[in-house]
Amino acid sequence: MFFTYLRRELRRRRKAALVVALGLALGIGLVITVDSVSSGMDQAQGKVLKSLYGLGTDMTVTKAAPAAGTGSTTRPKFDFDANSNGKSQSSDRVTVQGFQTLSSSVVGTVGKQKNVASAVGGLNLQVLKINGTFTPGQFQQRQSTSGAGGGPGGGSGGSGAPQGEVKGGGAQFDANSYTLYGVDVSNLSLGPLTSSKITSGTTFTAADADAKVMVADSAYAKQNKLKVGSTVTVKGTKYKVIGIATADSGDAAANLYLPLKQAQTLSSSANKVTTVYVKAADSKQISGVKSEIQKNISGTTVTTSADLASTVSGSLSTASSLATNVGKWLSIAVLIAAFLVAGLLTSSAVSRRVREFGTLKALGWKSGRVTRQVMGEALVNGLIGGVLGIALGLAGAFAVTEISPSLTAQLGSSASSGGTGGPGGGGPGGFGGGARQAASKTLDVALSAPVSAGTIVLAVGLAIGGGLIAGAFGGWRASRLRPADALRRVE
Template identity: 70%
Template sequence: MFFTYLRRELRRRRKAALVVASGLALGIALVIVVTSVSAGMTQAQGKVLQSLYGLGTDMTVTKAQTPPAEGDTAARPRFRFDAKGEGDADAEQSSDLVMPQGFETLDAATVDKVSGQSGVAQAVGGLSLQVMKVNGQFKRGEFKRAEGQTGGGTAAKPGATGGAGGTGGTVEGGGADFDVNSFSVYGADVTRPELGPLTTSKISSGRTFAAGETDAAVAVVDSAYATKNKLAVDSEVTVKSAKFKVIGIATADSGDAAANVYVPLKQAQTLAGTPDKITTVYVQAKDSQAIGSVKQAIQKNVPDTTVTTSADLADTVSGSLSTAASLASTVGTWLSYAVLLAAFLVAGLLTSSAVSRRVREFGTLKALGWKSGRVTGQVAGEALVNGLIGGALGIGLGLGAAYAITAISPQLTAQLAAGAGRGQGPGGGGGGMMRSAQQGAGKALDIALTAPVSLSTIGLAVALAVAGGLVAGGFGGWRASRLRPADALRRVE
């Protein structure tokens, strides 16, 4: 009897039912779209962060920045060239400078200290280097005598102001012509390949490091750098006169690579002249929900260090990605809540209004023996079915909109703050994640936006549909339960 009456009433009042279902569908669809877009924003930000500090890395530990003493020039890069003899004055000169990025290093033993902290699953050290190669030559100028002067010799030593006998003249030409080439090198702990910047790239040619290649002169080269310098597997790359055999070409998953050249950690320490030194410790926590407490433990128990989490780094990401994420999490969320609340209220009011127009019908049913609870249940059942219909429509609209966003894949720009996390001065401290990705700092990364819909989102939509039906049924049922048969039969629709 219940379902028969329910089916007849829904068919007889299908316009009103469609209005209620459509209002609920709009609110539910908007919630699905906002939720899926927010999930897509989170994934996009995750791709940006992965391109900076490596897959599975929850935080990095670096040397705390110390202000330089007055007059201290130790951190300034210096190039020195040997004096050449008379016959070699125009000879080509070359100098390589290998510097730890940020000029701040930690003892390699810091990795073990960090690994021993509560909540740390694993930690691995790395050494980020910046290589500057200067190559060129000085050229002597040509001495030109003043008009009317005679004398042997046309060449003058640098600094000469006259010819033989002190006669007048000028020095023309000469000078210096030097080419500066800069690239980054990362020393990876080949015994622990699961953490660190190299994990953000995929080996597109050749292979990665083997665990036994700690002392091997081998290198993995970023694909963009390899293309620019015409490098391939089995070719050689030279760093400070040391030759490394290229065993693999790596392609960054997103954005710029963390380094141009990757070598074993021990080899990087030798190049920089910093044995048993590292610049960054990459840390993975046992529980992603306890990253804050792990950070506090490291800061407390490992002195003179700065700990940077992925959340800290996310604050430095700006551009259209950040703007869209802010809109989705604030304006979009509140808008969806407002529309959903309005849909619930409209559904409740329309159901209550429908009860008012069915006064004689419910009065007759009560006179025939229907109890108030049965009348209330009938109204609530109709409202619940309307809610489920609205939920089905809303899920369909929401999935369609999410699919359209994913198919279009609008491009968002993530701008990485060039100075974020690097403190004052060269490289600074407290920005290991940013320093390890110095090539990407200050540049824009294009990220395709998707709108993934999870099962939890579908479950939320179903719950909202049921809730909408119960809200509407509550309004109408309360109104119907107050009807008295005698009063109802005296009223005319």
């Protein structure tokens, strides 16, 4: 009887039911779209942080470079053979980039801290390569003229020294700068190389700890026509390219990667690292691990993913703020309005059915049965609204994903803190010790709006909640009706 009457009433009052369902659908659809866009913002921000940290890294430990004018600094020095007679020459200067070096023992100390799952070290280097040739000039003697100086050399001083000039010769050089990163090949699950995918060749293995091999970033490899099997010469040592890596977020941490021990040898930084990458045993313990490391290892800067997230600016930051604040509050406001409208419409519909419910009560229906009937109708309206709302929300999320607007994210380091913790923190242009520039990294990230199962469950819950709220309004009104009210409406 309940379902028969329910079906008949919903069919008879299709327009009213559709209005209630559409109101709920609008609120639910907006909630789904905003929640999906917010999830897309989180994913986009995760890509930005991953480009610096690498997959699985929770924090980094670095030491700020000394202030300009302090510490030992050396001028760039390049050695060339002036008697090469046109032969091409090159000279490399390999320097530590961005941070002061830390002893490799710090990696072990960090790894032993409470709630630290693992820790690895990395060495960030910059190579300035000068290429060119020297061509000696040719001395050409002037021909003597009689009477000019009385001497055989034609000179006015009569010294007999040959007179003439050097013609031709000279030097032509060009400079090229690129970044190297020393990777701990014994643990490739941490560090910046994990944010890149090997698209050609292979990555490092534990057996490559002292091998003269490299992995090249795909953009740098394309620019310099490198491929698997090519060789790159650094300070007279030839390294074989064994793999090409493409950064997931579009911007690699370094141009070339090589085993940590080789990087230490090239830069004369034996047993030194610039960055310690740390993975916490529990993501909830990251702040505690940070405090523990700062307390036990003085003079270091510990940077977590939350610290980096706070420095993200650009349109990604603006859009994320809008989605988190304005978008969510707007969706909540619309949802509350939809619930209230659904409740008022249901209550109004009950008012128009006074004669019907009064007659049913006169025939023996209890108030509870009438209330259950009204709430059943409202719940079905809510479920219909939920289905429509899910369809609207999925359509909105699909539209955002298809349009895929491009957002820019700029992650800048602080000059006083010695960088962000990523390998590029010191900036690419520094020669002198400690290159303390405030570096920044700009990425373009395509926005998507993924819809999770949790979002669908939330939508179903809202639909049921909206139906119950609307039913509560109408049921309360229906329970107050008396059979005598039906007789007053009889014409």
